Amino acid sequence: MPAILSARELRKHYPGVKAVDGVSLDVEQGQCLGLLGPNGAGKSTTVEMLEGLVRPSSGEVLFRGKPIDAGYRERIGIQFQYTALQDFLTVRENLRFFASLYRKTLPLPQLIEACSLEEYLDRDHRKLSGGQRQRMLLAIALVNDPDIVFLDEPTTGLDPQARRNFWELVQAIKARGKTVVLTTHYMEEAYLLCDDIAIMDHGHVIARGSPQQLLAENFSDSVLELPIAEVDGRDLGELSLVRRSDRVEIMSADVNDTVRRLLSAGLSLAQLKIRPRTLEDLFLQLTGTELRA
Numbered sequence: 001m002p003a004i005l006s007a008r009e010l011r012k013h014y015p016g017v018k019a020v021d022g023v024s025l026d027v028e029q030g031q032c033l034g035l036l037g038p039n040g041a042g043k044s045t046t047v048e049m050l051e052g053l054v055r056p057s058s059g060e061v062l063f064r065g066k067p068i069d070a071g072y073r074e075r076i077g078i079q080f081q082y083t084a085l086q087d088f089l090t091v092r093e094n095l096r097f098f099a100s101l102y103r104k105t106l107p108l109p110q111l112i113e114a115c116s117l118e119e120y121l122d123r124d125h126r127k128l129s130g131g132q133r134q135r136m137l138l139a140i141a142l143v144n145d146p147d148i149v150f151l152d153e154p155t156t157g158l159d160p161q162a163r164r165n166f167w168e169l170v171q172a173i174k175a176r177g178k179t180v181v182l183t184t185h186y187m188e189e190a191y192l193l194c195d196d197i198a199i200m201d202h203g204h205v206i207a208r209g210s211p212q213q214l215l216a217e218n219f220s221d222s223v224l225e226l227p228i229a230e231v232d233g234r235d236l237g238e239l240s241l242v243r244r245s246d247r248v249e250i251m252s253a254d255v256n257d258t259v260r261r262l263l264s265a266g267l268s269l270a271q272l273k274i275r276p277r278t279l280e281d282l283f284l285q286l287t288g289t290e291l292r293a
């Protein structure tokens with residue numbers, strides 16, 4: 001299937017900083033592309049160029065194979081992390097206001113249902129909880145029934161329940177054939193929502209593929225986790241250990257053999273956790289950076 005959105009050798013150079021330095025990406029219709037990377041990696045600048053808000057120093061953005069033009073704005077929706085909204089406006093009034101900015105809009109009842117806003121329509125937007133606010137901002141991003149929705153760290157600061165609710169809304173948007181470009185610092189979110197992931201660092205894409213592909217290509221082992229106190233002072237021979245702030249991780253290509261070795265070293269395995277590799281492991285391996293929440 002031809003790409004709905006393509007970046008061709010995008011560069012954005014500021015004096016002394018190569019914020020984005022040669023990024024090429026294709027996004028297929030109905031897919032969710034996740035952009036991951038440590039602070040300053042160039043994600044926001046890349047997305048702002050994809051949105052047509054920042055002009056590239058060189059390279060180009062194609063929408064359905066053609067360079068983006070003035071009409072592109074009508075075909076995309078953007079959920080910003082911070083959107084300046086008029087004080088005292090209710091949710092309904094906000095939706096009406098943003099709808100008035102576009103020629104073609106989604107019927108309001110459909111938008112309200114898609115973002116589960118029925119109960120809050122007459123509430124001042126400043127009185128919404130974090131999760132309700134994000135759902136309203138999503139509705140604003142969807143008001144023009146866009147082909148591509150850009151979500152910039154949409155669940156940062158939400159509690160786990162609100163985050164899960166938001167994920168369900170995004171799944172439903174994808175199921176309607178919308179294309180999603182998501183920036184996130186949550187690896188679980190990326191794993192769950194993204195068909196395709198680009199990990200960025202220093203203005204470059206350093207890894208690309210589906211979450212499953214990326215994990216299969218980079219890892220063939222599992223991780224055994226134990227409390228630091230259980231491991232400290234023990235001789236574990238040649239086991240491959242990584243010390244984290246609250247635990248020790250043991251990388252193992254043969255879990256049965258590793259467990260036998262831990263038992264013979266006299267460790268209690270009462271608090272042992274065994275897990276497959278995750279995107280967070282990959283992120284740390286590739287960027288050497290702890291994630292920001």
Ligand SMILES: Nc1ncnc2c1ncn2[C@@H]1O[C@H](COP(=O)(O)OP(=O)(O)OP(=O)(O)O)[C@@H](O)[C@H]1O
Nearest residue numbers: 014017018019037038039040041042043044045046
């Ligand atoms: N307008 C600007 N002028 C100068 N430098 C900029 C500008 N915008 C971004 N940069 C720099 O470009 C680099 C990439 O920034 P960018 O915001 O794209 O990163 P990011 O991956 O989105 O980071 P974060 O996760 O913190 O949002 C950073 O070093 C940043 O300071």
